[in-house]
Amino acid sequence: MSRALLIGGLAVLAVVAGLLSVAVGAVPIAWARIAAVLAGGGDDVARTILIDLRLPRALLGLAVGAMLGISGAAMQGFLRNPLAEPSVLGVSSTAALGAVIALYFGFATLHLAALPVLAILGAFVGLGVLALLSGRSESPLTLILAGIAVSTLAVAGTSLALNMSPNPFAAMEIMNWLLGSLEDRSFQHVAIALPCIALGVVLLLWDGRALDALTLGEDGATSLGVDLRRTRLRLLVGIAIGVGGAVAISGAIGFIGLIVPHLVRPLTDRSPGAILLPSLLAGAALLTLADVAVRIIPTTAELKLGVVTAFLGVPIFLVHLMRERRLW
């Protein structure tokens, strides 16, 4: 498949997913009313529901999905490991810990921005510890091991907060947040997440060629003119800012970052640089569609996005794995 066709197709898919996300919800709104609002008119009720409630949710779905998709692709390329995903470095766990701290100590109720800001702060603390632990080593394995240490520590902190919760409701609140959701998000959330994600995406898109060169290992890449230290810095900061910003808004949504690069890779020439942009678009589409599914599937308790992405992702992932396994 040609690259232009692939990227065009995925972009259309993402736009369709975004439109679906605006159109589908708890209150059914006729397509004619939706079209009227999109055209700039429409009635007040429809406007309020679509613009103030659903549009931010759709935008966040696209942005968070895009970030998770591209960071999974960048991590797999950089660490040269098909199992890598954004959470490998531990920054999403430390971001989640930041959010949990906000919930546990009640900062989250003080101001809408308190939780996301603490989460982003958590991502940066995680990045700092990661940099200290991995030092100057250029080996991907050192980074993975340091990431496991950071992640385990952050998860332990989160467990401690659950353990010490003063009452079951506080624990439930934390659990609910950890499952991942885009419910009841406003334009203020968009304003917090979008700049972080945009910066993260730019930093990750930068190094496509360096990731291609890394196919030949560190010496091979360096001899092709790649400055590995700068590449690493850009990638780590990009992941911390972007994934930190995404986790801050949506909670921990697993699996998108792992599976999306695998889904798009067979449609490209399989070089790590070539899957960056397709992974961004496919991630945006997949997460937004999962968020639509959350709203359509009738359940008594509200279905969490993180749960749906895993249930939706695993079968697709397994089918692809079966088809692709001869290559691994």
Added chain:
Amino acid sequence: MVTIATQGLSVALGRRPVLHDVDTRLEPGALIGVIGPNGAGKSTLVRALLGLVPATSGGVAIDGVPVAAIRRADLARRIAYLPQGQTLHWPLTVERLVALGRLPHLAPFSRIGAADLAAIDRAIAQADIGHLRGRVATELSGGERARVLLARALAVEADALIADEPLAALDPGHQLEVMALLRVQAEAGALVVAVLHDLTLAARHCDRLLLLHEGRLVADGPPDTVLTAERMAEIYGVRAWIGRLEGRRLVVPLDHHG
């Protein structure tokens, strides 16, 4: 044209000293073989020439400029490097893999151009892998993969080529072919440095040999002066027959004497 010179070059990997006080000057237009027993420091020497490992004392200069002071991107256009082993992390097609050799020449975010495609075609033809073009490189045999990786290094079309064990895993026909290919590069004016284990091929095709032993450069000169029966006994611990057949040099290890 690229000239690489080392002066008092010593390198340590971790705390272990690997190279001691290597002085040499590698001039363009020559095929230079780096030989020595396992663990003699051959790969470390060529990696140090490229600045991939830092010197603990002394240093490497490319055309008189210290290698550490040259931007990576500039160095990449001047010296192509074929690393040891067959590291390949993703299942790319042969053509895509060879195209990686053009990375040093591409401006940021630009597309691959006609000149790059021509260079890729030349490299594929030289390495005799035209029939493998569309295959997935990770599914090839060891020898085929070695030639594909050599083509990747040739596609850089740099003034110098440093190849670490380019003959490993090749059948005799392709060994001769690759040595002839390296010769052609040298005769066209390039500096070609190759780490070799086959002493007969090294003696026959190289203009000059560097013999390393325990991290020291113990001999440096034309094959006839470097490869002597005494050195074979002293350094490799083998009794060897060194002579000529049909006018070509032969080095045949006879037995090992510890």
